[in-house]
Amino acid sequence: MGTTQLESVPEPKYWHLRTVLTEALDSEFSVGEVLPNERDLAARFGVARATLRQALEQLELEGRLQRRRGVGTTVAPPRVGVAVGTARHDWPGAADDAWEPADCVPAVPPAAVADALGTGRDETVHVVRRSRVTHGQPVAAELLYVPASSVPDLTAIESPSGPSRARAVLRELGRGELEHRESAVELGSAGADDAKELDRLPGAPVLVVTTRYLAGGRTAALSVATYRADTCRLTFGDFGDVEIHHGPQTRAS
Amino acid sequence: MGTTQLESVPEPKYWHLRTVLTEALDSEFSVGEVLPNERDLAARFGVARATLRQALEQLELEGRLQRRRGVGTTVAPPRVGVAVGTARHDWPGAADDAWEPADCVPAVPPAAVADALGTGRDETVHVVRRSRVTHGQPVAAELLYVPASSVPDLTAIESPSGPSRARAVLRELGRGELEHRESAVELGSAGADDAKELDRLPGAPVLVVTTRYLAGGRTAALSVATYRADTCRLTFGDFGDVEIHHGPQTRAS
DNA sequence: CAGTGGTCTAGACCACCTT
DNA sequence: AGGTGGTCTAGACCACTGA
Numbered sequence: 042m043g044t045t046q047l048e049s050v051p052e053p054k055y056w057h058l059r060t061v062l063t064e065a066l067d068s069e070f071s072v073g074e075v076l077p078n079e080r081d082l083a084a085r086f087g088v089a090r091a092t093l094r095q096a097l098e099q100l101e102l103e104g105r106l107q108r109r110r111g112v113g114t115t116v117a118p119p120r121v122g123v124a125v126g127t128a129r130h131d132w133p134g135a136a137d138d139a140w141e142p143a144d145c146v147p148a149v150p151p152a153a154v155a156d157a158l159g160t161g162r163d164e165t166v167h168v169v170r171r172s173r174v175t176h177g178q179p180v181a182a183e184l185l186y187v188p189a190s191s192v193p194d195l196t197a198i199e200s201p202s203g204p205s206r207a208r209a210v211l212r213e214l215g216r217g218e219l220e221h222r223e224s225a226v227e228l229g230s231a232g233a234d235d236a237k238e239l240d241r242l243p244g245a246p247v248l249v250v251t252t253r254y255l256a257g258g259r260t261a262a263l264s265v266a267t268y269r270a271d272t273c274r275l276t277f278g279d280f281g282d283v284e285i286h287h288g289p290q291t292r293a294s
Numbered sequence: 295m296g297t298t299q300l301e302s303v304p305e306p307k308y309w310h311l312r313t314v315l316t317e318a319l320d321s322e323f324s325v326g327e328v329l330p331n332e333r334d335l336a337a338r339f340g341v342a343r344a345t346l347r348q349a350l351e352q353l354e355l356e357g358r359l360q361r362r363r364g365v366g367t368t369v370a371p372p373r374v375g376v377a378v379g380t381a382r383h384d385w386p387g388a389a390d391d392a393w394e395p396a397d398c399v400p401a402v403p404p405a406a407v408a409d410a411l412g413t414g415r416d417e418t419v420h421v422v423r424r425s426r427v428t429h430g431q432p433v434a435a436e437l438l439y440v441p442a443s444s445v446p447d448l449t450a451i452e453s454p455s456g457p458s459r460a461r462a463v464l465r466e467l468g469r470g471e472l473e474h475r476e477s478a479v480e481l482g483s484a485g486a487d488d489a490k491e492l493d494r495l496p497g498a499p500v501l502v503v504t505t506r507y508l509a510g511g512r513t514a515a516l517s518v519a520t521y522r523a524d525t526c527r528l529t530f531g532d533f534g535d536v537e538i539h540h541g542p543q544t545r546a547s
Numbered sequence: 548c549a550g551t552g553g554t555c556t557a558g559a560c561c562a563c564c565t566t
Numbered sequence: 567a568g569g570t571g572g573t574c575t576a577g578a579c580c581a582c583t584g585a
Contacts, residue, residue, distance in 0.1 A: 052486070052496070053496075056496055056497060059497070099483055099497055102481060102482075102483055102499065103481070103482055103483055104480070104481070120480055122478065221531075222531065223529070223530065223531030224529070224530045224531060225375065225527050225528060225529045225530070226479050226501065226527070226528045226529075226530070227357070227373060227501075227523075227526070227527040227528065228355060228356070228357070228481065228499060228501065228523040228524070229355075229356055230352055230355055230356055233305075243305070243306075243309055244309060244312070244352055246355065246481060246499070248479065248480075248481065270480075270481040271481070273480070274478050274479070274480040275478060275479045275480065276476070276477070276478045276479075277476065277477045277478070277479070277530055278474075278475065278476030278477060
């Protein structure tokens with residue numbers, strides 16, 4: 042008997058709302074347009090504000106809406122494709138990568154990071170903070186852990202920290218021959234610090250990309266980057282130009 | 295004195311709760327253990343149940359907790375690494391991949407898919423449904439769109455659909471020389487159908503992996519796979535063995 | 548300042564699982 | 567039947583933005 046189940050179990054209101062709003066967004070709104078405020082919308086649909094908000098949260102998670110406190114809710118542009126994959130030119134040390142070095146401090150990394158690097162748990166490494174900006178919007182914040190052994194020729198110049206130091210570490214890291222890299226992607230939530238840098242509230246969903254850079258069979262550096270999950274589509278390979286998601290669709294059944 | 299900022303701006307209760315619970319999970323609970331129910335927890339922390347639930351939702355999003363209606367809240371095991379990257383052996387058509395073919399029907403794909411495939415918008419393609427199971431748990435559901443031109447030698451045998459048909463399409467697709475693949479990862483929410491297959495509620499967060507398979511310069515097939523975001527860490531390369539996240543950490547500052 | 552989204556409450560009922 | 571998490575309500579107050 043096919044797949045159509047006609048409300049044998051009525052779906053939750055917020056889910057139905059999400060569907061209705063999705064269709065409205067596809068047909069009646071354009072990117073950047075502001076929606077009516079939550080109190081009005083809730084009244085219009087005859088639900089409590091909390092229920093309406095549950096639907097909006099879904100849509101924000103899916104990258105369809107953008108909400109800003111004190112401002113309003115707007116229709117979000119399609120997610121931007123962010124290359125995190127094969128492209129060699131954005132490896133650490135490349136001259137014009139998409140990253141902006143922000144800082145560099147010596148620190149003892151979390152135990153799990155130390156283990157992955159093969160450094161001692163009390164050993165300090167260089168911690169480079171970088172941020173990534175696309176289309177004028179901050180999309181990612183990164184912590185790059187670089188053991189001292191990966192940058193042997195780093196001159197112990199006057200400044201032990203700061204952006205210039207970060208650039209120096211990246212340059213030296215790039216001189217060593219990075220051969221390979223392995224990445225993992227998982228869902229996380231932005232900590233207070235990441236949230237601020239990404240212009241989001243704490244707890245905002247992020248895609249956490251953990252990347253291990255290999256040189257000579259050992260782990261030369263390890264990066265933990267958090268990307269805004271609402272605005273980013275991470276691409277591995279040259280997938281930046283393909284749009285698959287949402288929009289009026291012919292439902293395949 | 296380190297990082298302690300003394301409530302210059304008081305953080306939200308649910309966020310503080312999340313922190314407290316995270317630490318409790320790290321130190322006082324073991325995987326699989328069941329937490330007290332939400333009403334008790336809320337009373338214990340002196341907050342409304344809705345607030346407590348907001349904290350639990352965060353933790354579930356982060357893969358720390360698992361909640362099941364009618365049962366309770368349990369401490370989740372670490373996320374499983376799921377290879378979606380370079381490994382050649384799990385390309386469509388490989389004999390022992392991680393996927394279980396479930397079905398195959400002819401259908402007109404969504405317009406965006408048709409465009410990516412280079413087929414006409416009214417042209418029917420083979421739609422193979424597969425599911426992926428790891429450690430006895432369903433982790434992903436996939437729709438694989440295969441144009442008829444990619445499986446030219448497919449014998450029009452009796453069954454136009456069903457698992458055996460799916461296997462036949464995959465086999466023929468594997469005979470063509472797939473040369474390359476490009477993937478993109480983004481956050482989504484499970485539709486009603488995916489949710490059922492993944493044993494989650496509608497709207498559950500999923501990682502949507504869109505993959506384009508190339509052969510002879512053209513797109514031979516396109517896959518849209520949804521992975522459970524709470525339980526999966528997607529790995530590109532041989533990253534399955536590395537554990538970076540959570541656990542008692544030495545805060546680098 | 549007025550208007551927006553973000554947080555929080557105290558309660559109710561429902562869907563689901565186990566016993 | 568009893569206990570769990572999931573949904574929903576109607577209200578209140580707070581934090582932030584922009585005019």
